[in-house]
Amino acid sequence: MTRDWRDWVGLAARLILGSVLLIAGLLKVGNLGQSVLAVQAYRLLPYEMTFLVGYALPIVEIVLGLLLIVGLFTRWSGLAGALLMVVFIIGISSAWSRGLSLDCGCFGGGGEISVEEATAAYPVDIVRDIGLALSGIWLAVRPESPFGLDSRLFRAGKVDL
Amino acid sequence: MATPNRRETLRQQQEAAQAKHARFTRAIVISVVALVVALVGVFVFVGIQAGKGKAEQVANAITPPNAAAGGIAINPGAPESAPEVVLYVDYQCPACRNFEELFGGELAKMAEDGEIRFSQVTMTFMDKNIGNDSSTKAANAAVCVDRAGVYADYNTAVFANQASDGSGYNDELLRDLIPTELGLSGETLTAFQACYDGSLGSQYVEDMNKYAYDSGVTSTPSLTVNGTVIDNSTLTSLDALKDQIKALS
Numbered sequence: 001m002t003r004d005w006r007d008w009v010g011l012a013a014r015l016i017l018g019s020v021l022l023i024a025g026l027l028k029v030g031n032l033g034q035s036v037l038a039v040q041a042y043r044l045l046p047y048e049m050t051f052l053v054g055y056a057l058p059i060v061e062i063v064l065g066l067l068l069i070v071g072l073f074t075r076w077s078g079l080a081g082a083l084l085m086v087v088f089i090i091g092i093s094s095a096w097s098r099g100l101s102l103d104c105g106c107f108g109g110g111g112e113i114s115v116e117e118a119t120a121a122y123p124v125d126i127v128r129d130i131g132l133a134l135s136g137i138w139l140a141v142r143p144e145s146p147f148g149l150d151s152r153l154f155r156a157g158k159v160d161l
Numbered sequence: 162m163a164t165p166n167r168r169e170t171l172r173q174q175q176e177a178a179q180a181k182h183a184r185f186t187r188a189i190v191i192s193v194v195a196l197v198v199a200l201v202g203v204f205v206f207v208g209i210q211a212g213k214g215k216a217e218q219v220a221n222a223i224t225p226p227n228a229a230a231g232g233i234a235i236n237p238g239a240p241e242s243a244p245e246v247v248l249y250v251d252y253q254c255p256a257c258r259n260f261e262e263l264f265g266g267e268l269a270k271m272a273e274d275g276e277i278r279f280s281q282v283t284m285t286f287m288d289k290n291i292g293n294d295s296s297t298k299a300a301n302a303a304v305c306v307d308r309a310g311v312y313a314d315y316n317t318a319v320f321a322n323q324a325s326d327g328s329g330y331n332d333e334l335l336r337d338l339i340p341t342e343l344g345l346s347g348e349t350l351t352a353f354q355a356c357y358d359g360s361l362g363s364q365y366v367e368d369m370n371k372y373a374y375d376s377g378v379t380s381t382p383s384l385t386v387n388g389t390v391i392d393n394s395t396l397t398s399l400d401a402l403k404d405q406i407k408a409l410s
Contacts, residue, residue, distance in 0.1 A: 043377060063197050
């Protein structure tokens with residue numbers, strides 16, 4: 001049987017968004033203190049909240065990344081991934097517009113860097129996150145893709161007689 | 162007669178298979194969701210605890226006698242009319258050591274002459290960047306030593322002993338060598354060391370981190386004059402520093 005080309009787009013979206021989230025989470029989870037600092041560099045949240053987000057974000061990224069890679073709850077994982085990217089885009093744009101020069105802390109690290117480095121990195125970060133958000137939106141709209149657990153778990157029962 | 166029976170049996174088998182599959186799917190879904198919720202819950206809980214600081218751990222937490230402007234006042238007797246100058250440092254930040262060497266003397270002189278109301282806020286984020294706890298230990302020590310009235314001198318001595326290789330500060334230096342060098346002895350020294358050993362200043366250290374964040378300071382060294390953060394690139398000389406302070410007074 002030949003697959004719809006859109007299935008393959010779905011697989012690509014799952015693997016790209018999933019692996020980026022997984023890697024980003026893994027790079028942060030080993031140093032949660034630094035993750036908190038990265039959040040604080042944005043100066044958007046109340047002090048106490050920066051700890052909550054700094055601790056929770058890496059594990060959320062790892063979980064979403066794994067779910068997307070194995071293709072489980074693809075529609076919801078894709079939607080959550082897209083929302084996360086929208087939040088990141090807002091955060092980076094906000095930092096940029098307020099004249100802050102920070103490392104986005106997307107893959108660990110974070111904190112203040114030189115103005116030149118920051119202004120060079122912001123557009124790249126935002127374009128990357130837009131691409132990832134689009135992958136998530138695709139999956140939220142059309143979660144069908146090959147090699148996913150969803151199809152094995154939720155559709156195998158519906159056998160045509 | 163055999164055909165309907167066989168069809169019936171097949172149908173039952175198929176329904177049984179479907180029910181089994183449905184149970185399996187439900188079990189998987191419930192386990193995964195439970196695992197995710199538990200995992201994220203643990204991290205959120207730990208994060209909330211970290212955000213609260215060490216209040217519960219330190220029963221005899223102290224506030225330094227010269228607590229002022231979110232940090233510790235260098236010249237607590239300064240006239241109210243003088244501009245409020247706050248220096249934000251991390252004891253492990255190399256640029257802070259440079260700042261101390263370049264501008265520390267001048268700021269101390271201005272403080273002595275009552276031209277500024279000078280205080281310092283110690284931050285500890287370098288601990289997370291480097292992966293040790295030297296900034297926190299040194300900041301706690303500085304809070305403790307304020308009770309002996311030698312905060313400024315202790316501060317200078319800590320920076321003078323800053324390691325260039327990021328190896329931080331050891332307990333012997335912070336707890337014994339520097340205070341002895343500054344003339345602490347007898348009961349004063351014992352009280353300081355008890356404060357150091359019990360991390361009794363750690364809550365105040367955490368309060369200073371929060372104060373810095375709330376003041377819009379996320380890097381060190383940072384200098385604020387009456388609440389305005391000065392752009393470090395403008396601080397090219399002692400005169401530039403004085404001009405900046407005057408301009409914002």
